[in-house]
Amino acid sequence: MTLDTFSQKILRLLQLDARRSVQEISDQVGLSSTPCWRRIKDMEQSGIIQRYTALLDREKLGLHVCALAHIHLTRHTEGGVEQFEREIATCPEVTECYSTTGESDYILKIVAPDIKAYDTFLHERIFKIPAVAQVRTSVVLREIKFDTQLPL
Template sequence: MTKLDAVNARMLNLLQEDGRMSNAKLAEHLSMSETPCWRRLKRLEESGIIEGYQVRLSRRKIGLGVMAFVQLRCSEHDAVATAEFQRIIETSPNILACHNTTGADDFLVIAVARDLDDYSAFVESTLRRLPGVTSIRSNLSLREMKSSSRLPIMHGET
């Protein structure tokens, strides 16, 4: 765990608001010169706190109208089945996230599709082919109330 000072915490919050912010604008917001600002940014990148930069897209506007939260239960947990399961999950473009969870089910998958027919095809072609899966339960999102990838950053912690 890396401790963040107030400047780094503010820098991270600013970059979460606008990942395209130039170093000059970032330095201005932080009331510092550009070179020290750039050095701090590079240290945050090199330490792995900043993992990368990406554009946030409107899934609906690009034709992905269905979002599903899928609970998977597995009967196989050996190394071979787990490796194949992970390979399929990581290479499926419909899967946004997958978490190994506690409780009755083993995994929670967040998936997207164009429509219900596309989602049905995804379940048949991808989820039903996952090794060891004994149960698939889908919950479809009716209304997205909040969607964010911003993390709460306070200085003194990460």
């Protein structure tokens, strides 16, 4: 789907605040409400807009540790990879999972209340996955930039 200037403006506004009304968006974009609403619906149906969500403050929720786990697999067979990915998909502590090139097979972003809880998570969930050979962890000291907006 090719995005014209109006659709790009709509997406920029929704990325800033998805709770805006269609009327507010249409006023700022320069379209009437119905065409604006139709564009939003089309972008939802095409999958450009996947969902609407709330961004939460993990620190205020008691999740003080954020770690990046670099995972190396022993088995790169289809079964081993699929089993790893299925298991990771069930872990609420894992907020992001990327299959990567380079030294690691996967990089996971994991949140936990404290380092002890992180260690427990590693031992009870990650190390029990048969395909996992090694985990190297980088603990986040400070978050410099966190943004969910895509450049349009």
